Amino acid sequence: IYFNVFITLGFGAGIFYLLNFCFKKWKLRNKGIALLITLLVALLAFYAQWALFVSLMYNAEGTMGGDTWVKSSFNLEGFKAFFLHPSFIWEAMQGLNEVGTFTLKKSPVSGGMLWAVWAIEMGIILITPLIMAFRGITIYPFSEKDEVWMNKRTLPGRLKFVADKDAVVSSLGNHDFAYVYDHLSDEEEHFSFATAELYGSETDDHQYLTIYNHQFTEKKGKMEEKKDEVIEFLRINRNSL
Structure with a gap:
């Protein structure tokens, strides 16, 4: 779980560094617009990573309930299907939540606790790039x-x-x-x-x-x-x- 926290922080930071590079190239000086773009891109990235995750789980071999998937592969059509249909993602999230996606002390984490974990992950992915954007390229002299x-x-x-x-x-x-x-x-x-x-x-x-x-x-x-x-x-x- 601690590894997942670092991965999530890295994902949020990666969004900032990518956008900060773009803002520098675009010569964007308006901090408010930069923050708005950062928020929108972070929301899109959060949604896209869920579309990717559930599409991989859909193609995985093995069982949930804390077990490890034996094999999974990326399928572009499957990813597009989930990405373009939010209802599919929501249904998949509910199914994943019932059985859990990881274990803690050999017990699957599911239900309310897993919803809380996902909410924290969402907060990290959205808030991390926003906090970093407050001190991004737009504050520097142009x-x-x-x-x-x-x-x-x-x-x-x-x-x-x-x-x-x-x-x-x-x-x-x-x-x-x-x-x-x-x-x-x-x-x-x-x-x-x-x-x-x-x-x-x-x-x-x-x-x-x-x-x-x-x-x-x-x-x-x-x-x-x-x-x-x-x-x-x-x-x-x-x-x-």
Whole structure:
């Protein structure tokens, strides 16, 4: 059952990565539309995997009730028949639910418990790509002038840890970039510092600055890093940095 959870999570994540690749190619910048497309595709994928599953079970040799199918093969016509007829899938699901599709502690899981498992699987397949899409390609800077996604460049050096975000944002907003050039000494070991990334394109009039805080703490004899985004995509004039 744990393996099935990972498979389901991977399926949901795969939907996101495929769509995120498409959104990047399509130059889709509207986050709301991206989320809507993600939801619709996730619903279609959930439905299609059920059509595939029941078509494979229809062609399988063996018995249900927790036993293993001896042999099964993909049949395109069978898949199309189930895919185009939701009522067939529903009837098959009811039949599968009566006998169970897997065992837990050598007992077939069926009835209400199996419906609950399927509901959880549906939630994972739908919610996983949606959550990931909130931080997908559509949040990144796009140059309307150059019609390209802006390139990311990591600025050199470690910066002072951002303790007062508003003060740093105010300074940068007033075109005072002394903070970004005030690097910490490389000769000293720092457990709290910041790093910066800059997004830009060839001719766009603006760039976008992102700053992360880094903190290292010791846990059980090992150093662990915590990275937090404190300033995201702050718009500044071109060639400011």
